[in-house]
Amino acid sequence: MADLAYPGSHNIQRQQLTNGITALVYENFASQSVVINGILPAGSIVEPRSQAGLASFTTSMLMRGVQARDFAAIYEALESVGAGLEFSNGRHAIEFAAQSLVEDLDLVLELIAQSLRTPTFPVPQVELVRGQIMTSLQIRANDTTRMAGLAFHDLLYPNHPYGQSIQGYFDTIPHLTRQDMADYHTDHFGPRGMIIGVVGAIKAETAIVKLEATLGDWINPTQKSTPSAPDAFRPPHRLRQHVPIPDKRQADIVLGLPGPLRAAPDYLDAKLMNTILGVFGMMGRIGENVREKQGLAYYAYSQLQASIGPSPWYAGAGVSPENIDKAIQSILHEIDRIQNEPVPTAELADSQAYITGSMPVGLETNSGLVNAITDMEYYNLGLDYLQNYPDLIQAITPERVQAAAQKYLSTEQIAIAVAGTVNGEQ
Numbered sequence: 001m002a003d004l005a006y007p008g009s010h011n012i013q014r015q016q017l018t019n020g021i022t023a024l025v026y027e028n029f030a031s032q033s034v035v036i037n038g039i040l041p042a043g044s045i046v047e048p049r050s051q052a053g054l055a056s057f058t059t060s061m062l063m064r065g066v067q068a069r070d071f072a073a074i075y076e077a078l079e080s081v082g083a084g085l086e087f088s089n090g091r092h093a094i095e096f097a098a099q100s101l102v103e104d105l106d107l108v109l110e111l112i113a114q115s116l117r118t119p120t121f122p123v124p125q126v127e128l129v130r131g132q133i134m135t136s137l138q139i140r141a142n143d144t145t146r147m148a149g150l151a152f153h154d155l156l157y158p159n160h161p162y163g164q165s166i167q168g169y170f171d172t173i174p175h176l177t178r179q180d181m182a183d184y185h186t187d188h189f190g191p192r193g194m195i196i197g198v199v200g201a202i203k204a205e206t207a208i209v210k211l212e213a214t215l216g217d218w219i220n221p222t223q224k225s226t227p228s229a230p231d232a233f234r235p236p237h238r239l240r241q242h243v244p245i246p247d248k249r250q251a252d253i254v255l256g257l258p259g260p261l262r263a264a265p266d267y268l269d270a271k272l273m274n275t276i277l278g279v280f281g282m283m284g285r286i287g288e289n290v291r292e293k294q295g296l297a298y299y300a301y302s303q304l305q306a307s308i309g310p311s312p313w314y315a316g317a318g319v320s321p322e323n324i325d326k327a328i329q330s331i332l333h334e335i336d337r338i339q340n341e342p343v344p345t346a347e348l349a350d351s352q353a354y355i356t357g358s359m360p361v362g363l364e365t366n367s368g369l370v371n372a373i374t375d376m377e378y379y380n381l382g383l384d385y386l387q388n389y390p391d392l393i394q395a396i397t398p399e400r401v402q403a404a405a406q407k408y409l410s411t412e413q414i415a416i417a418v419a420g421t422v423n424g425e426q
Contacts, residue, residue: 011027012025013205013207014383017191017208019217019218020191021194022194023208024373028200030201031200031366032101033101034099034201034207035370037197037367038197039093039095039194039378040093040095040188040194041092041093041226042188043090044164045091045226046226046227050175054168056168058121058185059089060133061125063075063087063119064121064129068118069114083098083099083104085115086098087115091166098111098112109214113215117218121178126178130173145316147245147252149417151418153165155241155415156257160229162232162309162310186222188226189223191215191220192220192223193226195377196215198370232310234410234413235257239414239415240417242417243419244421247421249321250319250420251324251419252419253316253318254314254315255416256313257314258311259305259306261310262308266404270407270408274302274313276343276348276351277315277334277335279303279354283299283302284302285337286334287300290334298318301315301316313408313409321422328416338401340402342398342402343398348401352393352394356393356394359386359389
């Protein structure tokens with residue numbers, strides 16, 4: 001039975017603006033604030049390897065100067081009213097998030113519209129941000145966690161966009177130009193496919209009028225469609241790569257394989273399976289075995305990164321170099337166990353309670369609410385998804401958990417990346 005205490009089709013106002021932008025508004029007068037979350041289909045999926053990092057670089061430049069304001073004026077406007085606005089880039093989308101008092105919403109919407117529509121990419125700011133990115137890449141090269149993740153994606157997704165670094169590389173960032181960013185903006189920024197969610201102390205009708213006034217007339221006839229991610233396949237056998245980073249007392253392990261799409265019918269089965277395996281309590285069975293019982297890792301967990309493309313399921317661990325192989329074998333043991341042994345009813349119930357119990361916590365803030373509402377639209381889950389979610393989780397059986405583990409996990413067709421000092425290295 002649907003729980004009307006959660007946002008749903010009965011109290012989420014959904015409307016398309018004149019130019020096709022989908023607006024979703026949920027009224028919440030608990031405080032005099034308003035939050036906005038927006039999703040623009042673009043991201044790094046469109047980049048060739050020679051321009052890796054372009055979408056991220058471009059996104060970092062959106063608030064560095066617009067036609068009506070320079071960098072300093074943008075941040076002075078935000079700080080003068082205690083508001084916040086930021087843009088971020090992913091593989092399939094560029095997102096923005098804003099928060100302010102309701103009385104300052106007009107200003108925030110104006111800044112969002114200007115950043116999306118008229119960024120100027122001033123050369124001094126381009127070079128400043130380029131230097132920041134290069135510094136971050138240098139830090140990454142000495143970070144075992146980040147390098148293990150980079151190697152994992154490269155190993156798991158050969159000749160696939162997901163194998164490419166969103167942030168870019170030492171051999172790409174120096175060559176990206178202001179014109180490259182302007183071209184990316186012209187090609188991929190526009191109203192088609194865009195979603196904006198608004199939650200806070202404002203009437204839905206008023207919010208729609210304000211969105212229409214600031215963004216409803218935005219058009220880009222040349223806006224390109226964002227391609228879907230190609231399929232990704234399991235490795236034919238166990239693959240392993242080591243990234244040497246000398247003089248490190250810790251090595252990081254990432255192992256996994258392509259996971260389910262977020263819209264897959266059995267996604268929630270896989271989510272519950274992963275919660276049991278590497279999330280609940282002290283990071284699930286993996287954390288309990290690898291860290292707590294054996295003391296092989298500083299941390300050990302698993303994560304399901306479901307999206308609109310074949311994002312990975314993976315397990316990660318930070319270990320002493322002498323424990324690398326033991327930790328890998330212990331993680332593989334837990335994968336084998338959840339594939340071949342039905343989950344006990346009590347353990348299943350604990351993880352179900354954890355998932356359903358954590359949902360209200362995530363919806364306590366306007367930010368949590370707006371993120372959930374825009375996700376429902378983005379993944380075509382339906383506006384009543386939150387209301388039905390607890391029942392959907394409670395309906396999952398041990399058999400469904402085991403079926404998801406058998407379908408999405410493997411102990412042999414898996415990529416394993418290690419970064420750090422291997423035991424015995426100097």
